[in-house]
Amino acid sequence: MELSQLETFLAVAEERSFSKAAVRLHRTQPAISQVIRKLEASIGEPLFDRAARDGSLTASGELLRDYAQRLLALRREASSALDELKSLERGRLQLAANEYTCMYLLEVVGEFRREHPEIGVSVHRMLASRIAEELSLRTFEIGVTSFRLDPERFKTVAVYNDSLAFIVSPKHRLARASRVSIADLGKENFIAHNVASPLRRKVIEAFQRHRTQLNMGIDLPTIEAIKRFVAMGNGVALVPHLTIAHELAAGELVRVAVDELEFKRVLRLVHRRQSTMSHAARAFLRTVRGMAEKHGPPYYYHVERTG
Secondary structure, eight states: OOHHHHHHHHHHHHHTOHHHHHHHHTSOHHHHHHHHHHHHHHHTSOOBOTTOSSOOBOHHHHHHHHHHHHHHHHHHHHHHHHHHHHTTSSOEEEEEEOHHHHHHHHHHHHHHHHHOTTSEEEEEEOOGGGHHHHHHTTSOSEEEESSOOOTTTEEEEEEEEEEEEEEEOTTSTTTTOSEEOGGGGTTOEEEEESSOOHHHHHHHHHHHHTTOOOEEEEEESOHHHHHHHHHTTSOBEEEEGGGGHHHHHHTSOEEEEEGGGOOEEEEEEEEESSSOOOHHHHHHHHHHHHHHHHHOTTEEEEEEOOO
16 A cells, blocks of 8 residues: 555545546546555455445545545654654754763854854763764764764764863962963862863873872862852862863853863764754754854864865
């Protein structure tokens, strides 16, 4: 039983005539009759009372008409939904980021929603180390990382330049210094993030290379907690600059430059190489490109090549 057969069946039932149904469907009457015969053969029951001349339906025909109407209505609904999806009038975009990279998404998602208010957005929070696996499982379409994934499996777009920031409270002894050396930090109490990362290793190696003690007396689970703890005067910290813009503007934290710790970070949007992106995902990338063109650095849009 095919939808085209049901469409022909309904035309005959509504027109109560094979010839009128043929005119309506722009087909010949023999072609219409053949379709109905095949449909009846597949069902094993006659659908029209051949003894009547008014195109009356049999009991089986009456029953099938109800289902046929519902099926064709569902097809129209599905077609309409797909058209809406293409025109970005519905849908949901699935993204993934960790606590840090989620901060980049805030402004971008806000701009995307202003451009496409009918598209929902879900941001899944997860460890950066899990993003490649979850992308492969198709849990979401786009992830945000601060490192490149396997270029044979994933496409990456570099979108934001960030840097490591040394922060203190406004009352700290170094708060009025515009610049310090790593050697000046040997007696400071560093508040660390308890999630291991390549950046943390680079910081430890930098202190070792400059023969300076690194005192990490406290580990906290989130960057937000670290910022608040430092603002309370309980130590110093190294955090991504992206995460402290509000606190710097409000005077709750002070950033002090450290030449030996000028580490740059590039944020990237990542998606599967061997997949077709949804209309919503493609629209999101257009929004990202538009923001880069509008604002300039630190926002930018660079598709990274393999190799």
